[in-house]
Amino acid sequence: MSNKEIADLIFPNVMDVKEILKKYKRKEKIMVTRYAPSPTGFTHFGNIYTAFINYVIAKQNNGICFLRIEDTDQKRIVNNGIQKIIDDLKKFNIIFDEGMIDEENEIGLYGPYRQSKRKEIYQSFIKDMIIKGIAYPCFCTEQDLETIRKVQENNKEEIGYYKKYAKCRNLTNEDIKKKILNNEKYVIRFKSAGEINKKITVADLILGKIEMPENIMDIIIMKSDGLPTYHFAHVIDDYLMGTSIVIRDHNWFTSLPIHYELFKVLNFPIPQYAHIAPVLINDNGTIRKLSKRKDKEAAISYFYENGYPVDAMMIYIATIVNSNFEEWFSIKNNNNIYDFKFSLDKISKSGPLFDKEKLNNISRNYIAKMNANDLYNNLVEWAKLYDKELYNLLIKYKEKSIKILNIEREKEHPRKDYCCYKDIKSYIWFMYDELFVNPDYELKIDNKEELENILTLFINNYNDETEDIWMTQIKNICNKLGYATSNKEFKNNTNNYKGNISDIMLILRVAVTSKKITFSLYEIMKILGKKEVINRIEKFLKHIQ
RNA sequence: GGCCAGUUGGUGAAGCGGUCAACACACAUGCCUUUCACGCAUGCAUUCACGAGUUCAAAUCUCGUACUGGUCACCA
Numbered sequence: 001m002s003n004k005e006i007a008d009l010i011f012p013n014v015m016d017v018k019e020i021l022k023k024y025k026r027k028e029k030i031m032v033t034r035y036a037p038s039p040t041g042f043t044h045f046g047n048i049y050t051a052f053i054n055y056v057i058a059k060q061n062n063g064i065c066f067l068r069i070e071d072t073d074q075k076r077i078v079n080n081g082i083q084k085i086i087d088d089l090k091k092f093n094i095i096f097d098e099g100m101i102d103e104e105n106e107i108g109l110y111g112p113y114r115q116s117k118r119k120e121i122y123q124s125f126i127k128d129m130i131i132k133g134i135a136y137p138c139f140c141t142e143q144d145l146e147t148i149r150k151v152q153e154n155n156k157e158e159i160g161y162y163k164k165y166a167k168c169r170n171l172t173n174e175d176i177k178k179k180i181l182n183n184e185k186y187v188i189r190f191k192s193a194g195e196i197n198k199k200i201t202v203a204d205l206i207l208g209k210i211e212m213p214e215n216i217m218d219i220i221i222m223k224s225d226g227l228p229t230y231h232f233a234h235v236i237d238d239y240l241m242g243t244s245i246v247i248r249d250h251n252w253f254t255s256l257p258i259h260y261e262l263f264k265v266l267n268f269p270i271p272q273y274a275h276i277a278p279v280l281i282n283d284n285g286t287i288r289k290l291s292k293r294k295d296k297e298a299a300i301s302y303f304y305e306n307g308y309p310v311d312a313m314m315i316y317i318a319t320i321v322n323s324n325f326e327e328w329f330s331i332k333n334n335n336n337i338y339d340f341k342f343s344l345d346k347i348s349k350s351g352p353l354f355d356k357e358k359l360n361n362i363s364r365n366y367i368a369k370m371n372a373n374d375l376y377n378n379l380v381e382w383a384k385l386y387d388k389e390l391y392n393l394l395i396k397y398k399e400k401s402i403k404i405l406n407i408e409r410e411k412e413h414p415r416k417d418y419c420c421y422k423d424i425k426s427y428i429w430f431m432y433d434e435l436f437v438n439p440d441y442e443l444k445i446d447n448k449e450e451l452e453n454i455l456t457l458f459i460n461n462y463n464d465e466t467e468d469i470w471m472t473q474i475k476n477i478c479n480k481l482g483y484a485t486s487n488k489e490f491k492n493n494t495n496n497y498k499g500n501i502s503d504i505m506l507i508l509r510v511a512v513t514s515k516k517i518t519f520s521l522y523e524i525m526k527i528l529g530k531k532e533v534i535n536r537i538e539k540f541l542k543h544i545q
Numbered sequence: 546g547g548c549c550a551g552u553u554g555g556u557g558a559a560g561c562g563g564u565c566a567a568c569a570c571a572c573a574u575g576c577c578u579u580u581c582a583c584g585c586a587u588g589c590a591u592u593c594a595c596g597a598g599u600u601c602a603a604a605u606c607u608c609g610u611a612c613u614g615g616u617c618a619c620c621a
Contacts, residue, residue, distance in 0.1 A: 038621055073620055142619090158547070159570055159617070186617055223619040230621050254549065254616040278615080282556080287613070319569090323558055327568055335598070348558090350551040350614075358557060368583090415581045434614080487578065505579035517581045 001173035003348050007130040014124045019256025027242035031063025034243050038070045043088040043300040045290060046279045052317050054247045055094045068101030069114040072227040088300055091310050110241040110379050115233050120229040122236055126188055134265055137186040138168035139179050166218045196259055202256050205274035205344040215257035239268040247274040274344045277351030290354050307382040307421025312366035316359045360419040361519035368414045372406035382421040390425050393432050404431050407523045430513045438543040439514040453538050454507055462530055467522045481533035511540035
């Protein structure tokens with residue numbers, strides 16, 4: 001009985017390989033990269049990182065980047081998982097030239113771009129391999145494999161399904177036919193011709209030239225559900241889709257000998273590779289992979305929830321992709337990050353460390369440079385989803401809110417208080433009557449009479465026409481009550497004064513804002529207006545009784 | 546355990562054989578100042594995990610040791 005008969009028995013209705021190869025025209029000589037996630041419903045920070053690299057490298061070399069969905073693991077698929085990936089990427093302005101564009105549809109001539117829809121294509125190639133005798137069905141059960149493993153462990157041998165341990169290699173075609181007709185479950189394995197002590201040299205655009213042992217494993221290429229495993233799908237798809245550089249996660253690096261052998265055996269040219277080390281995190285001194293389970297920052301949604309501007313995220317991602325980006329960007333301030341020439345060989349071999357301080361700093365600078373109107377709009381958009389109370393206030397008091405956000409903003413070096421939208425409320429809440437409450441702590445000057453004197457003098461002479469006039473009024477109070485009118489004066493002649501202007505300011509600040517630390521008091525009062533300021537001071541006076 | 550990679554200050558890192566080891570963040574001090582912030586100024590690795598070798602010259606090249614990470618599925 002021939003291999004062909006077995007192949008026909010297993011795959012009676014698949015297309016001929018030649019037909020498929022004819023259908024997929026070779027791409028022009030351009031750079032083609034690809035991002036190939038699984039639709040698990042979770043977007044990891046590292047996913048964006050990897051997608052960005054694929055995208056930016058292609059774009060900057062006049063190439064194309066496509067999106068392929070690797071949904072061969074039926075157990076992990078999640079509803080709307082594809083849409084979620086596309087939406088997340090779109091937020092970061094990563095839009096593909098080819099591939100899936102929503103849950104069902106795709107663009108491009110090299111599809112389907114969803115592996116579950118390519119089942120027959122893989123099967124055609126597998127059928128061909130069976131005929132050629134380089135693939136075979138394997139009927140081993142989990143227990144069988146476990147037994148083999150134990151033997152290998154005892155003998156201190158390489159663990160896996162290979163050579164003499166690959167017992168289904170030796171099945172006769174008659175045996176195979178009998179088992180198949182008997183409805184026994186099976187997978188298809190690749191029959192490796194590799195030698196453990198032979199080396200191959202692999203070239204990686206990030207890691208350089210590296211020597212590795214040849215693959216010897218008869219890896220599974222088709223699972224019992226008829227879908228291919230990653231290794232096989234990768235080789236078929238990236239060949240047919242014309243990928244010229246496979247930029248993918250570092251954990252595939254160790255499987256490179258498998259991929260090399262498959263490419264060789266299928267007679268496909270081997271693409272270039274670039275393996276990206278995972279994003280790491282410093283967890284109390286130990287450095288490990290940014291983990292979905294342990295780190296809230298691993299989920300890209302964390303950054304949406306906290307309101308990090310997407311552009312700030314992009315700047316941060318760019319700095320960890322190529323660390324020389326940071327300096328370039330600080331010099332070229334306000335430049336488009338895509339004007340920077342990114343390169344694969346500058347990507348860290350050991351993986352960038354996720355540094356939240358740095359992200360915060362970048363984000364702080366980014367928000368500081370926004371104008372108040374943009375900030376307002378962004379904040380509204382964020383609050384709409386994540387802080388209803390704030391949202392309602394922002395909508396109700398639009399003009400006032402913009403003024404508040406504009407405090408100490410329109411100058412060469414604006415304040416950098418906010419590192420994300422979530423922060424903002426804690427800085428501005430007291431500006432809204434709905435949220436304002438009087439303080440519940442003691443003041444340095446707790447002499448009530450003195451407080452009253454200061455505050456009444458202030459009320460009686462209130463004038464916020466200009467900051468100078470406003471300041472003069474306060475200095476008048478100082479003079480009247482025996483406080484120094486400047487820090488310098490107070491420092492030089494401490495004994496001549498009962499206090500300093502800063503003491504007076506503190507009282508005013510607490511009375512009006514209930515906080516000891518705020519941005520410019522003058523601007524706060526100017527926005528609140530005379531009536532409200534006096535109202536708050538009167539309330540404060542009652543409060544301390 | 547096998548295979549592969551990495552190891553530069555408090556942190557992220559640049560550096561790829563040749564003056565005082567970039568830059569950024571953080572921190573500290575001072576100045577400015579109504580508080581905070583912003584800004585400005587100054588300080589912060591006699592040394593690049595450790596040991597040996599090559600060289601006139603090593604953080605940079607070679608070897609060994611230690612540690613860290615990745616990977617060894619009908620998961621991708």
